[in-house]
Amino acid sequence: MLMTTQTQPIQLYYFPTPNGHKISIMLEELGVPYSVHPVHIGKGDQFHPDFLTISPNNKIPAILDPEGPDGKSISVFESGAILKYLAEKFDKFYPTDPRARVKVDEWLFWQMGGFGPMLGQNHHFAVYAPEKIPYAIDRYRNETHRLYGVLNRQLEGRDYIAGEYSIADMATLSWSLGWERQGIDLAEFPNIAAWQDRLKARPAVARGLAVPLPEDEKMDLATDKDAQNVLFNQRAR
Numbered sequence: 001m002l003m004t005t006q007t008q009p010i011q012l013y014y015f016p017t018p019n020g021h022k023i024s025i026m027l028e029e030l031g032v033p034y035s036v037h038p039v040h041i042g043k044g045d046q047f048h049p050d051f052l053t054i055s056p057n058n059k060i061p062a063i064l065d066p067e068g069p070d071g072k073s074i075s076v077f078e079s080g081a082i083l084k085y086l087a088e089k090f091d092k093f094y095p096t097d098p099r100a101r102v103k104v105d106e107w108l109f110w111q112m113g114g115f116g117p118m119l120g121q122n123h124h125f126a127v128y129a130p131e132k133i134p135y136a137i138d139r140y141r142n143e144t145h146r147l148y149g150v151l152n153r154q155l156e157g158r159d160y161i162a163g164e165y166s167i168a169d170m171a172t173l174s175w176s177l178g179w180e181r182q183g184i185d186l187a188e189f190p191n192i193a194a195w196q197d198r199l200k201a202r203p204a205v206a207r208g209l210a211v212p213l214p215e216d217e218k219m220d221l222a223t224d225k226d227a228q229n230v231l232f233n234q235r236a237r
């Protein structure tokens with residue numbers, strides 16, 4: 001079998017958030033060379049014209065692979081697209097059997113369209129919003145709770161979300177680790193707790209979750225008003 005090798009590092013445009021961690025975990029799991037390029041989203045680095053050429057939605061994560069499909073460099077934004085790109089390139093964590101692949105796609109898109117965005121809104125209204133609006137908080141906390149229930153049921157009798165360990169697990173893990181601040185009691189969802197432990201025991205997952213930023217780049221979004229201003233008041237440019 002022809003093995004894909006990576007000679008030049010894949011450039012990861014990164015900030016340590018759940019979406020950033022999906023890709024740092026995947027790159028660690030693949031064991032391919034990569035370099036980390038911090039994009040400080042609280043300081044507005046995501047609006048730099050150079051970054052916008054690879055990530056026009058002004059969000060991390062993004063990658064630049066100097067060794068794209070035709071031998072030329074390629075950039076990819078949107079964490080789901082990046083996970084699929086890397087999985088297909090290295091033929092790992094994404095089954096080739098069409099039925100098994102559909103299962104992974106279902107749960108990957110479930111994470112991208114639901115589990116990520118809804119949990120993000122939950123956290124926004126419960127933690128960051130200057131006014132605490134009970135209707136908004138309840139709406140997203142309830143939806144979060146519902147989604148945890150769906151995931152918990154899917155993990156009943158399964159070690160991983162969609163068959164073998166896959167990019168669907170990598171996409172979902174980092175968001176689920178924020179359960180406490182999402183108002184979730186993990187004791188209600190024992191299959192998720194066991195699955196988290198299973199994944200966190202993987203050395204590559206532990207390394208991926210620990211990819212740091214330089215010390216002076218750290219940010220506490222709950223208290224940093226300047227960063228909140230950059231992130232929460234965006235309109236079309």
Ligand SMILES: N[C@@H](CCC(=O)N[C@@H](CS)C(=O)NCC(=O)O)C(=O)O
Nearest residue numbers: 017019041046058059060061078079
């Ligand atoms: N759907 C996107 C979401 C990415 C996203 O929300 N990234 C956040 C950090 S977790 C970001 O870069 N925010 C910067 C901004 O909104 O300006 C993906 O999955 O890649």
